[in-house]
Amino acid sequence: MTNPTYYEALKWASLCIEEHKLETESAQWLLLERLNWSTTDLLMHYQTKMPEAEWQQFQIDIKSFCDGMPAQYIIGHAYFFGMQLKVTNATLIPRPETEELVEWMLESLPQNENLRIADIGTGTGAIALALKQERPNWQVFASDISEDALSVAKENAVKQQADITFLVGDLTEPIKKMEMDVIVSNPPYIAENEQDVMDKSVIEYEPHQALFATENGLSLYRRMIQEMAQFKQLPQAIFFEIGYQQEIAVMEMLMDTFKSTYLIEGKKDSFGNQRMIQAKL
CATH class of the missing domain: 3.40.50.150 (Vaccinia Virus protein VP39)
Incomplete structure (x- = not known):
């Protein structure tokens, strides 16, 4: 796939995750956390082409998740009591x-x-x-x-x-x-x-x-x-x-x-x- 839009990338990621019988919602979480975006940011960029570096990183993240790595370890942080913790x-x-x-x-x-x-x-x-x-x-x-x-x-x-x-x-x-x-x-x-x-x-x-x-x-x-x-x-x-x-x-x-x-x-x-x-x- 050539550089997709953010919408296309999420659709691809969700299908990959679904094939592995994992939670498809994790695709959006991984993307937003990696980019430090809000849901509004994503909606505003749905039809924008992903830069090459972001697309490559997103593919690596999704593969790691499908291989079983918890999403928090992939991104390097988790949330607890309103705090972002490494x-x-x-x-x-x-x-x-x-x-x-x-x-x-x-x-x-x-x-x-x-x-x-x-x-x-x-x-x-x-x-x-x-x-x-x-x-x-x-x-x-x-x-x-x-x-x-x-x-x-x-x-x-x-x-x-x-x-x-x-x-x-x-x-x-x-x-x-x-x-x-x-x-x-x-x-x-x-x-x-x-x-x-x-x-x-x-x-x-x-x-x-x-x-x-x-x-x-x-x-x-x-x-x-x-x-x-x-x-x-x-x-x-x-x-x-x-x-x-x-x-x-x-x-x-x-x-x-x-x-x-x-x-x-x-x-x-x-x-x-x-x-x-x-x-x-």
């Missing part, structure tokens, strides 16, 4: 369910107190950045075992002009001698035997270190809870994102470890799945 193969792509966890925290925690919050396993920094954006008076810390992931999170913090303290280390190790009011974590929680029901693109492109955990996906919750029990001062609140079948198991860990110290409750996401737990003193 993503790489060192980080998970932030999910809508995690936005709901942030919303729950904002609803549950006192707005005007100068809380100290630790985001364990921060990845792109999504949770930490969203909390700091919404509650500038909170002091936010973010840790990860992956230095590559932390590098991405730091870039995102600079872009968002967010004052966050980043720490490298395994789970609660970086904060064990610090007094935190709130700890939040969206750790790896997928069991290895669940790969058969996962999207191929997730398995092939997203970092396994950030996806999978032993003990049917529960091992990192158990470790974090045991480590927090050794803190000199317990946090006022703990928030976890969990797998949709893990609520009872994680709640039992919290109750067995902390007895009646915390009031523990779960919350469903917008799809009706149990995906969040909070424990409050």
Whole structure:
């Protein structure tokens, strides 16, 4: 095909994607994000011929998407809580369910107190950045075992002009001698035997270190809870994102470890799945 119009290019891309039984809406998303255009910009240029460089890049993007690469990795960013965040193969792509966890925290925690919050396993920094954006008076810390992931999170913090303290280390190790009011974590929680029901693109492109955990996906919750029990001062609140079948198991860990110290409750996401737990003193 010689250089098509933008309309013709989108039609071609949609057909390619449809043949691979993927979401055809991704063709327009990829084009708009690559060009930093709005839908209005696209409509105004529908019948305009694409420049050669743009057409070549669009073909590469569509081929990558049809080969299974997530659109966010192709473009290099994703959206979370109204922020555009850099993503790489060192980080998970932030999910809508995690936005709901942030919303729950904002609803549950006192707005005007100068809380100290630790985001364990921060990845792109999504949770930490969203909390700091919404509650500038909170002091936010973010840790990860992956230095590559932390590098991405730091870039995102600079872009968002967010004052966050980043720490490298395994789970609660970086904060064990610090007094935190709130700890939040969206750790790896997928069991290895669940790969058969996962999207191929997730398995092939997203970092396994950030996806999978032993003990049917529960091992990192158990470790974090045991480590927090050794803190000199317990946090006022703990928030976890969990797998949709893990609520009872994680709640039992919290109750067995902390007895009646915390009031523990779960919350469903917008799809009706149990995906969040909070424990409050």
